[in-house]
Amino acid sequence: MKFIGDKIAIGEIPVSELAERFGTPTYVYDEQKIRKNYRRAFNAFAKHYPDFKMFYAVKSCNNPAIVNILRQEGAGVDAASVNEILLAKHVGLGGEDVMFSGNFLSDEDIRQGLESGVIFNLDDISILPRLLKFGKPEILSFRVNPGYGKSNVGEFVTNAGPNAKFGIHPDKVMDAYRMAKEAGVKRFGAHMMTGSCITDAEYFPFVTGLLMDIIGKAGRELKIDFEFIDLGGGLGIPYKPGEAALDLEKAAELTAKMFRDKVAEYGLKPPQLKMEPARYFVGNAGYIIGRVHSIKESYKKIAGTDIGMNTLARPAMYGSYHHIYVDGKEQDPRAAIGLCGQLCENTDFWVKERELPSTIAEGDLVVVENAGAYGFGMSYQYNGRLRPAEVLVNGDEATLIRTREDFDDMIRHTFVPSRLKS
Numbered sequence: 055m056k057f058i059g060d061k062i063a064i065g066e067i068p069v070s071e072l073a074e075r076f077g078t079p080t081y082v083y084d085e086q087k088i089r090k091n092y093r094r095a096f097n098a099f100a101k102h103y104p105d106f107k108m109f110y111a112v113k114s115c116n117n118p119a120i121v122n123i124l125r126q127e128g129a130g131v132d133a134a135s136v137n138e139i140l141l142a143k144h145v146g147l148g149g150e151d152v153m154f155s156g157n158f159l160s161d162e163d164i165r166q167g168l169e170s171g172v173i174f175n176l177d178d179i180s181i182l183p184r185l186l187k188f189g190k191p192e193i194l195s196f197r198v199n200p201g202y203g204k205s206n207v208g209e210f211v212t213n214a215g216p217n218a219k220f221g222i223h224p225d226k227v228m229d230a231y232r233m234a235k236e237a238g239v240k241r242f243g244a245h246m247m248t249g250s251c252i253t254d255a256e257y258f259p260f261v262t263g264l265l266m267d268i269i270g271k272a273g274r275e276l277k278i279d280f281e282f283i284d285l286g287g288g289l290g291i292p293y294k295p296g297e298a299a300l301d302l303e304k305a306a307e308l309t310a311k312m313f314r315d316k317v318a319e320y321g322l323k324p325p326q327l328k329m330e331p332a333r334y335f336v337g338n339a340g341y342i343i344g345r346v347h348s349i350k351e352s353y354k355k356i357a358g359t360d361i362g363m364n365t366l367a368r369p370a371m372y373g374s375y376h377h378i379y380v381d382g383k384e385q386d387p388r389a390a391i392g393l394c395g396q397l398c399e400n401t402d403f404w405v406k407e408r409e410l411p412s413t414i415a416e417g418d419l420v421v422v423e424n425a426g427a428y429g430f431g432m433s434y435q436y437n438g439r440l441r442p443a444e445v446l447v448n449g450d451e452a453t454l455i456r457t458r459e460d461f462d463d464m465i466r467h468t469f470v471p472s473r474l475k476s
């Protein structure tokens with residue numbers, strides 16, 4: 055995003071032109087920014103640990119065009135469900151380029167996961183006997199809960215520690231690998247995903263140390279060589295203006311050092327280092343363009359736009375902050391104004407009060423920043439306010455990559471028994 059005078063552009067295209075062409079609300083992604091984000095993250099770690107591979111957690115933004123950008127850059131896919139494995143296959147990725155990290159899997163998930171031939175990353179020891187009923191995976195990994203997690207999105211996405219639903223308790227990790235080895239599994243990996251949106255560089259080496267102590271002991275005692283160890287995602291981005299960014303170089307250097315030190319300490323054969331960020335790749339490369347439809351002066355001044363909590367769920371769901379710009383008016387004097395969507399829920403009043411241009415008026419365009427991750431993917435159809443369009447910008451070129459939903463989409467897959475039609 056940049057300003058051309060007081061007009062906002064994404065890539066080289068003014069948002070007014072994008073709104074004219076594609077309507078509102080619309081998610082817009084900047085291809086060049088995604089590529090730069092990937093390269094920055096990849097190079098930071100690969101520089102210190104060359105046997106390094108990154109997977110893109112597709113749940114964050116699952117448009118196949120976006121997944122293809124990251125595939126072209128060299129990323130694999132982290133899949134949370136069988137359908138996300140199918141999405142990876144849809145863009146030409148399979149086998150060991152895909153990690154399946156689902157949790158609380160059904161038998162059908164397990165059967166299809168095995169059949170797909172991707173890397174199985176089990177969330178618990180209890181799933182192993184069920185998995186073995188269906189077959190023996192070529193390579194098996196366990197998700198470890200190392201007892202500590204952290205997140206800038208609050209408790210909501212703290213994915214490890216005693217209050218998390220994810221991962222194996224440290225005391226059961228040894229038994230899990232032993233059971234798998236005794237069942238004849240030959241190739242192993244290990245995994246954790248302890249939190250999201252972390253901007254504290256020291257956190258990454260710290261949790262790496264926790265995981266490596268657990269995995270190191272299992273490897274040494276069971277004489278297992280780990281082919282890979284996956285440190286998860288969680289690389290954070292700032293959402294508020296002025297918020298400190300993650301010192302990526304420092305995080306990578308310290309993490310790689312901790313990793314190498316622990317590999318040496320436990321006498322492990324050096325494993326491939328994997329990570330699976332998502333927010334860091336796509337978060338700041340995505341925007342929502344919406345239009346102000348009505349301004350109300352009631353107990354407060356409220357601008358109503360077509361960006362509702364169904365378009366962008368994070369503020370209503372997690373209390374997350376997203377910065378908002380008003381096209382053409384950022385230089386104007388500011389006043390405390392609220393912003394809401396068009397839904398019949400008060401959680402849709404997702405900015406209760408913020409300093410916005412006091413001249414905000416009907417017809418203005420607003421741009422919501424940092425909406426690329428957990429934006430469209432969490433959108434839904436409540437109130438007949440349907441899912442928005444998605445557009446990919448590459449320099450001065452804009453391409454529709456998902457059409458806006460319409461009424462047919464709203465009633466798709468529904469059936470009315472004939473007795474109700476008379």
Ligand SMILES: *Cc1c(COP(=O)(O)O)cnc(C)c1O
Nearest residue numbers: 111247250251287288331332333
């Ligand atoms: C969501 C998720 C990620 C990506 O997390 P970010 O914080 O967006 O980097 C990685 N791995 C797993 C297993 C996930 O569920």
